[in-house]
Amino acid sequence: MLIPVKWLKEYVNIDGIDTKELADRLTMSGSHVDSIEEIDKGVNNVVVGKIEKIVSHPNADKLVITTIDVGEEKLQIVTGATNINEGDYVPVALVGAKLPNGMKIKKSKLRGEPSFGMLCSAEELGIDEGLIIKELKNGIYILDKEYPLGQDIKEVMGLNSVVIDFEITPNRPDCLSIVGMARETAATLNRDLECPQIKIENEVDQIDQYVNGIEVKDEELCPRYYARVVKDIDVKPSPLWLRRKLAEAGVRPINNIVDITNYVMIELGQPLHAFDLENIKGKKVTVRRATGSEKIETLDDVERELNDSMLVIADNEKPIAVAGVMGGANSEVSEETKTILIESANFNGRSVRLTSRALGLRTDASSRYEKGLDSNLANEACNRVCQLIEEIGAGTVVAGNIDIYKSVAKEKVIDLRPFRVNNMLDIDLAADQMMETLNRLGLESKVNGENIEVTVPTFRQDVEQEADLIEEIGRIYGFDKIPPVPLVGTLTKGEKSTARRIEDNITDILVGLGLNEITTYSFVSPKVYDKVNLPKGSLKRQYVEIMNPLGEDFSVMRTTLVPNMLEVLTRNYKYDVDRAWAFEIGNIFRPTSVPVKSLPYENKTLCIGMYGKVDYFDIKGIVDSMLKRLGITNQEYLREENYVTFHPGRTANITKNNHVLGTIGEVHPDVLENYGMKERIYIAELDLEIIGILSNLERKYKELPKYPAISRDIALVLDKDILVKDIEKIIWDNGNKLVEGIELFDIYTGDQIPEGKKSVAYSITYRSLDKTLTDEEIAKVHDPIVKALKENLNAELRA
C-alpha cells in the first residue's frame, strides 16, 4: 500500500517525526515498510511569478519580452512561448536556478534583449507526462489559480514528496487506506486522528426520478449495495492536486469522476464505481450471477467470458460490470456523460477472489474486496465521492440514496482481562494505558469491573476475541520493549526417535564409505514407471496422484526412489562426472485405498546408487558394512530374476528372518538405455522400517579370546553354478562351533580347471575359547567339513 506522507498528514499530526522514524515506528507496530521513495525532481530556485506585461521583441518575430512579478522584484524575461497571457501565474526559474533536466539558468541576452530567468513548462519541471493535462503539455505551465508571488514552486505544485510502501497483512484490509494507516499512525505515535468531515452542501431532485430501482438477487455474494446519483456532470481532467495525489499513491489519473472514485477508495478503502446512467438500460440495476453464455467487455477493452459462479451488475439487458472486479466498457464514464450512478457496494470476498482469479484480472478493487471489507463503510464512501464532485464543481448531487442492506454488520463486544495481557506479554501495564491504546485504534474501551469492555467496530473484523486485543496492546506497546526471559520449569532433555537415530547413523556410515547424500522431489512423472520398465500390474504403479499438479513431471507421489536415483546419476553422467556414488533417504507413498480416501502410507526408504569404478560386490559390500554397523548380520541374498528394472543375473533380494530388507543389483541395460546412460549403474533400495525392526544399536563387550586362532586353507573344484553361500553354509554347519571365520580368497576358472567348473579357495579360522587347539583337534572338525563339501556339492579338493 503506497502511502504519500503528505496525504497521511491530513489526518494525523506527525510534526517532529521524520520519515525514517515514522517508517521505523510503524514497522515495529506491525505495518512493515517495504520501501520509502523520496521524490525530489531537483527543482531549485523556481518560484511563482505573475505575467505583468508582454511586448513584442524588436529583433525577433518569434520571441516576446515579458515583465514578471516575482514578489520582491520584477524581472524582464525573454521567451518564445505562445500560450501565455498577461495576468497568468507561471513557474519562473530565477537566475541561478537548476532544473531536473540539468539546465542551469543564467543571465543572458536573446537577440540583444537581456533576460533574467526562464518561464517553465511542465516538462521542464520534471512533472510526469501522465499528470499533465493535454492543454498544458505544450508551452508554459499556467498555474490553476493565484498563488503568493515568489513562493517556492515545489510547495505550490507539490514537486517534492515522500511515499512509503507498506506491506499490509491480509487480516487488515482496513489498512489498505490512508485513513486506516492514519489510525495506525495515531496509535503508534500516540497522537490524535482527524477523519475527513463528510458533508454535501447542495442536493437537488430525488434519486427515484433517475433510477427505477436496484435489485440484489444474491445477498450472500452482495451483502450491501448502496448507490447515489449525480447529475450535470462535467467530465474533464482533475485538478493537479488530485492527479498528483493519485499518482503518488500509484493510481493513474483518468478523468475527474473516475479519479474521485479512486481517490476515495485510497482514502477510505472502499472501492467505488461510477456508471454512466444514460447507458444503463431501463435505468435499473440488478446484482445477479452471470449466465453461462454472457460476455462483457471490461474497461481494459478485453472481452471476458462469464459463468454462473461470477457476480455481475446488470441492467435490463446485459452485464455492465463484473462485481468488485472491473466495470464494463458499455457503461463507462466518458466526456459525453451527464448523469452518473455511483456504486458503493460490499461484495463477498471469496467470490470476488475466485472471479478475479478465473478472469485473470486483479484490480485495486478486487484485491480489497477479497480480503473482506466493512459493509458499514459503503454509505460514507459514497457520500464522500459526492462531496468531492461537488467541491471541484464537476456535478450536482441528487438527493437520496438506494441502500440494499439486509443483514447489517454489528459491532462486537469483547471483555478483556488486564491480567491476561500482562501475563501473556510479561509486562506490567495499567488498565487505563491499555484502554488508551485500544481507543486510539478505534477499539472503544471502558472499564467494566475488573475487566475492560471493548466495542469492536465493524472495520476491525479481524478482532474476534481477547487474544486479538492482547496482540493489539502488545504490538503498540512494542515487542522490542519486552525483555527476553529464559524458559523455566521442568528441565527436559531433547530426544530423537530411534528411527531417526538409525537414519542419522546410516547417513554417517554411508558418507564415511564415500557416498554423497542427495535429496529429490517427492513427486515424479508417472512416465518414470515406464522408464524403469515396470510391468503394467506392478504394485509400484499404484501411486497417489496430485489433483492439481504443476505439470506432468510433478504429478504423482513416488512409490520407489529408484527412478529419482537414476535421474540424478544420469544427469551427473551427462555433466561428465566420472564417478557418482550417492544415497537418498526419503519417503515413498502407497495409497491405503484406491481411490485415495485416507492418508496414504509413507514408508521411509533408503536408495543407494553408484556408477564409476564399482561393481555389484562394491555396493553389496557397502550394504553389508552398513548393516553390520546397525547390528544386522547374516542377512541372505536371494537371487531375483524377475524384477525387470534390474539385470536378471546380477540382482538379489536381501532378506533376514522372513523380512525383505530390499533389492540390490545392477540396473537392466534396457533401463539404462531409456535413461541414455552408457555406464553400468548399481542400485540398492532398502526399507528403513524393516531395518529399524532388525537393527540393534546396543553394544555389549564380549571377552577377547585368550587362545590363538589357527587357520587352514582349502581349495575346492566344483560346479560353476554353485553359490559360495552354499559352500559357506556347509562349512558353518559342520564347524562344531570351532569355526571362527571363513574368508573366500580366490575364485578361479580357466587353465587346469575343467570346463563348467570353478576353483574356490577359502581360509578357515578355527579357535576354541577354552584352550589352544591341537592339529588333531582341528582335523576332527576340518576333515568332516571337507567330506561334507565333497558329498553335498561334489567338490574336489585341489592340491
Add this chain to the structure above:
Amino acid sequence: MKEKLQNIMENALDAIKQSSNLEELDNIRVKYLGKKGELTQVLRGMGKLSKEERPVIGQLANEVREAIEGQLNQVKSDFKEAKKKARLKAEKIDISMPGKTKVIGHRHPLLKVKEELENVFMNMGFDVVEGPEIETVHNNFDALNSPENHPSRDLSDTFYITDNILLRTHTSPVQIRVMKQRKPPFKIVSAGRTFRFDDVDDTHSPMFHQLEGLVIDKNITIANLKHTIDMFIKELFGEDMKTRFRPHHFPFTEPSAEVDVSCLKCRGEGCTSCHGTGWDMELLGCGMVHPNVLRNCGIDPEEYSGFAFGLGVDRIAMVKYGINNIRLLFENDMRFLNQF
C-alpha cells in the same frame, strides 16, 4: 700354552678387525669360541697342566675369551648400526608425492543444515519429531485456525490429493499432531519437506523445507519466545547477532511476529544486500499459539499457553553457504555436493 693363548687372541682380534660383515663375525666366533673352536681346544688341554699352572692359565684363557667376545660384540653392533643407517638412507622417499586418497562422501548442504538446526534445539531441550508429507486439510488448515476463505487454500497455492487430503504447505500440522498426542508440558521441533504451488525458478521450488518449533506449558510468555529465538540465532550465527521482533499476522498465532536478524553479510553495519538497513528480513515467523488452536487440540488456553515458530531451512542453507540458486539444492550435481 701361554703363547698359544696369546696367539689365539691376537689372531682372533686381527680377524675381527679384518671382517666386513655379520656373517664373517659369526664365522670368527665359531672358529675361536665355538664348541670346536681354537680356544675351546686349548681349554680342553688344561687337564694336562700342573696344579700350579692351571689357575694361571685358566684366568688367562678367560681374559682371552672376554677380550674376543667383547670385541666381537662391539664390532657386531657397529655393523648393525651401519646397516640400519644404510637402510634408512636407501628408504628415502619423495614426501611431496600425493597421498593415496580415500573417498569420503559429502552431506547434502540442505540436510546438513536441517540436522544442525535440529541439534541446536535438541541441546536446548526440544524433542525432534516428524510428521507425514501428505496431510489432512484439517491438520494443515482447519485446526490451525486458517480462515475458510484463505487464499493459501486455493488450488493455485496448495497441492491437493483429494478435497480433504493435501501435500502439507508448512510443518505446522506437526504441532496439531503433537498437541493431540501428548500432554503438556512439551518442547518439540520438527523439520521436513513442505510443498507449495510455485513454479521452479532461482528462488522458488514446489518442494522446500521448514523447521517448526512448539513449546506448551503453564505461564509461557512472549518473553520466553524472544529468549528462545535469541538463543537459537546466536547459537546458529554467532553471539554478535541481534534479533528484531516485528508484529505480523499468522492465523495460528496471536500475537504474531516476524523476526529479522542482523544482516548476515554485514552483521548489522548496513550494506547493499540489506539495503542499508542492517537487517536480514523475515528469517523466521513466530508467535503465541492462538487459543483457537489450543482448543482445537483439546488444550485449555486458560491453563496452558505456548509459542510456536517456523523458518525456512532452504533459505538458511542458502544464506549460510552463499548458494544463489535453489535449483542447485535439488539437482544433486556431484560437483556441487563435493563442496560440502
